[in-house]
Amino acid sequence: MKYIYLILAIIIFSCNTNEEMTELEQNEFEKMAQEWNNKYVLGSEYLEEILFGLDENIDMWENGKIWTYREVEKFGSHLPKKNVIEIYNDQKLLKKNLGYDYVSLKYISTMSGDTMRETSSRLWKLKEGDWKIIRMNNLIKKEVE
Numbered sequence: 001m002k003y004i005y006l007i008l009a010i011i012i013f014s015c016n017t018n019e020e021m022t023e024l025e026q027n028e029f030e031k032m033a034q035e036w037n038n039k040y041v042l043g044s045e046y047l048e049e050i051l052f053g054l055d056e057n058i059d060m061w062e063n064g065k066i067w068t069y070r071e072v073e074k075f076g077s078h079l080p081k082k083n084v085i086e087i088y089n090d091q092k093l094l095k096k097n098l099g100y101d102y103v104s105l106k107y108i109s110t111m112s113g114d115t116m117r118e119t120s121s122r123l124w125k126l127k128e129g130d131w132k133i134i135r136m137n138n139l140i141k142k143e144v145e
Contacts (some may be wrong), residue, residue, distance in 0.1 A: 021093050030091040032131055033101040033124065037089065041105065043081035051076065055125070055132035062138040082107040082118075097126035101133075106143065115143040 036053045039046035051073055054060075060067040067075075086106035093099045101122040109116050123135040 021096060025096065026093045029093045029099045029124075029131070033091045033099065033122070034089060036131075037101075037103050037120075040079075041082040041084055041107070044077050044079040045081070047076040047079065050079070053131065053133055054136075055127065055134045058133055058136060060133075060136040060138070063140055080110050082116075083110060085115075099124040099126075099131070117141055117143050 036050070039049045051069075054069055054072060056069045058067075058069050058072075060072065082105065084105055084107045087103070089101070089103040091099060091101045101120075101124060103118075103120045103122075105116075105118045105120075107116055107118070108114070118138060118140045120139075121137045122133045124131050125134045126132075
């Protein structure tokens with residue numbers, strides 16, 4: 001987890017630009033990313049909307065496995081609904097066309113009943129008027145209580 005904060009700091013500082021973002025642009029980005037995540041936690045019921053938010057050339061890592069868009073599309077019908085009991089999220093517009101999204105969820109697995117922690121960091125890019133996730137790192141693990 002400490003590496004995620006380091007990556008976030010590097011991204012923010014390396015993407016510093018003279019391009020001024022308005023508060024409205026920042027708020028719109030935050031709202032869009034949070035709405036996408038809300039659909040993601042509802043699982044396969046919103047698969048079409050979830051896939052729409054992913055770039056077809058996405059670089060996605062989850063627990064050490066690399067996923068392609070096609071693999072996510074294929075697995076998507078099995079994406080479970082998450083019974084979220086705690087959430088932390090933070091979104092930052094780095095440039096007018098580039099944003100960073102960090103989400104940490106604590107939820108009860110509908111499959112095992114275990115308490116799980118899912119931490120995601122996502123890099124979003126505005127492409128032809130639509131925000132798409134171009135890089136995504138997920139870490140999912142059982143919470144030790």
